[in-house]
Amino acid sequence: MKNFLIVFLVVFTSACAQDKQMLAGETEWQKEMNADFKDATKSPLKDKDRKRFKGLDFYKFDSTYVVTAQLKRTPEAKPFKMKTTTNRRPEYVQFGVVTFTLKGNEYQLNIYQNLGLIEKEGYEDYLFLPFLDDTNGNGSYAGGRYTEARLPEGDTMVIDFNTAYNPYCAYNEKYSCPIVPRANYLPLKIEAGVKAFKKH
Template sequence: MRSYLLLVLLCVSILSCAQDKTPIAGETEFQKEINSDYKDATTSPLKDKDRKNFKGLDFFKFDSTFVVKTNLKRTLDSKWFKMQTTTSRVSDERVYGVLTFKLKGKDYKLNVYQGKASMKTEGYEDYLFLPFLDNTNGEHSYGGGRYIDLRIPEGDTIEIDFNKAYNPYCAYNEKYSCPIVPRENYLDLEVKAGVKTFKKH
């Protein structure tokens, strides 16, 4: 009888523990992944006070019209330059290429960048950095623009999924040094996709 009671208590305790563990919020894999990283103290850019009650970031609703195929025109002879950041640090970057695409019936182009540091970092040798500004900045999304991570393709096309646009870490914590989006990477439309502005506590 005693062992049976212990078994019942154990089951109740396991169930209550399982119920206490809140599932990671998010409608897409990207949303779940970023929410998981931001909830974890070892990977989160959030301040302790903001992470304490963190339930998940705010996202625009997933919109497949913001997933676009782009044509990549490489500019491999481009010069390295010092990309300004939100601190005194500068980042050695170059324009890897120009991405041209149609979005909402109009033609757009964005520069995609390659960093010297990432080329020497294991696992990031083929990393490309796509920062951009749009007409949601300052109201629905972070005022300083957002970023998208890309990889060097084998051919001349790259898919951009604006639903994976995320805020620089300095949107959450001023201790971070974040590249400032070059003005030429401004899109004259509202990109209602990706991460929204962060409401600090």
């Protein structure tokens, strides 16, 4: 019995260590994402997928995709109901337009505020940046991805596409996810952030 217990502890300990190793990421953001996806209280994964979960697939971190953008605020923009994957229509407003250079070309994206979310503590300066690119359906989630930013004091802000993540409905159809506006299509491959999720 004593020997059995020792063997069990060794196997259990090495399995835990293996889990931790498998959930490791290249960056702190990747590690936090993997930890959240493994955590039953935070994970968007279905139970069967979470139990098998070894870590998200990420593109390799690439500093090319960390860009400094010019922000042009659009205070005259009117609130609108953003389409989602369900009948839910959350209220957003276009906060501004961000302009940046990536791989030698200049691009623009609309950046939004969720009018319900900014009422919540800690989200007062939260900005939402959904986008489509040429990896969608060919490496990344077909419906596009999201990234986030915080309201800058001035007119420049850093956008890190290495933190691009999938909508929750990429993992579980019970979620209602904003559909990326077509205006936010980037005609190049953004090989950064989270890749498409392979369901088992």
